[in-house]
Amino acid sequence: MIAARVPSDLRLALGRTIVGQEGVIEALLLALLANGHVLLEGPPGLAKTLACRALAAALEGDFKRIQFTPDLLPSDIVGTRIFDQRESAFATVLGPIFANVVLADEINRAPAKVQSALLEAMQERQVTIGPQSYALPDPFVVMATMNPLDSEGTYALPIAQMDRFLMKVRVGYPSREEELGILERFAVTDTQPVRAVATLDDVRAWRAQAHAVHIDEKLKRYIVELVARTRDAGAVSVSSETAAPLRVAELIDYGASPRATLALAFLARGRALLDGRDFALPDDVRAVANHALRHRIGFNYRLAVEGVSPERVIDAIVASVPAP
């Protein structure tokens, strides 16, 4: 039942290019299995773009990279209609969004107008140019990167678009051993090109398997309770670096949407499949909770004032809901 090529070939192919960053590699695979889009956030130089490129190269599909800049236009992404003088008619030129894997690099450097061009593509998996809608290829995955350190020349992503990302992954610095590995591998040679190890049919088959992974009734209730707790945290509290424990409810303006419920279920199924199981466990849900919730909860200014990270708040919420 379990496709051996997901954890072995594809993961190995990515591991040959990226040193460490196991969490990022797993997140990319989860997004692929769960048919969702992924937002990678981290400082420059942490192989975010490289990871996306490596995954695209490991699949036998079309890959397009869009470098988001302040002067980008929606038509630069989705395409446009141009007048063909020889035919005396308008012809449609499809944009770079028409690919299996789309890397939206530095997505927060384009204004909201451009980012909104992605909304229809990410949710409906189609693009409307002029009077006509065009279906995007299947599979279609948007992998976006953003740098949290620069504030100048960047724009906040619209809430509606953030919600469309199945998961947001924080990319951290490598350990000393991993950095030593990076030094040994890339200091003398260039990046190893990744060979394609899986076809698009493989991806579709894996998705079907992930979709068939069983989620027990107890686990469904657990997921619903977790998401509900983001909207009504009750007496849940989190320790603060500057003051007494803070009530989580005072740090949250709005909780996660029902998309978060679906995202937790999809990601838990994907993780179970990666682990070789055809049923999901509470551990799967807990492992993906931060990925699915951190960009869907509206935190207010007090979070930054009190020096509390969103992850700590989510961990407190998760800890407050007993696993089945």
Next chain:
Amino acid sequence: MVRRSAARVILAALLCGAAAASARAQTLQRLTVESFALSTDQGTPKAGAVFHLTVALNVRERVSSIENLDLPMLAQLDLLGDERQTVSGPRGTQYRETIAVSAPNGGPIAVAPATLQAIDARDGKAKQWYTNGLTLHVVATASSVLQTGAQPFFAALWFALRALLWLIAAISVVLLAVVLFRRRRAPAPLLVAAAHPMPVTPPERSRRQHAEDALTVLAAERTRAAAVVVRGAIWRMVGAAEGETLGDVLGRPQSKDLTMRGLLIALERSAFTYDDDLSGAIEDACAALRRYIDAAA
């Protein structure tokens, strides 16, 4: 049939233990135990007839609930219901738990003491209290004899002896009068033993015994609900608190043993796998329990 009813009782006992153990994992109550006793309303119940066991606890403190009270394992009785009552007042708290049971077969039945774990408010030490035990003498009835597979011969014999019963009944009236007379003179209860809060070192039930109980339940009740209860019991055995996940439990020192890890993983599967796989998952869990029992021998 007997095996299934025994399993039901153990299952109920495991369920009762669940609430207590979750609280135990948090903290013990601080109590001044004044009396703690186990009694029955019928010392010689008839087979198949409903009778009651009562656990009564008096403590000096005013508390809203009593935690960490474990009922005895009633393996030879069918559990029919359970009612708890907690009354708090200026003079403390009276806790009373009444269990409706019936005995499927005749013969003597030993009921083990109920236990309570708490911090003794007198000296601040964690202790375990025991009630008295009970010995019931269940009278076999014709129907129970027939139900337990006796030949029709016994039924015929029973009906032939019914006439004699009237004679015995007359003698019993005389004996009852004597007993009542003796009771008035010596008011010490026949079945309710003196309830002294005696802190004693508890005879720990071994992990192997817990695993054997779990196997009895799971082998007899091959359902998801039974698997979940057994999973909870085994988790508590390794010190897991309520709400933990398998990852948390496997990280505990008590779970380092490979046989135990295999058992925990098998039970997790039986609790969460899909329905078509449930039978196989429970079979694997039973096999893992047997391996654990063998290894613990």
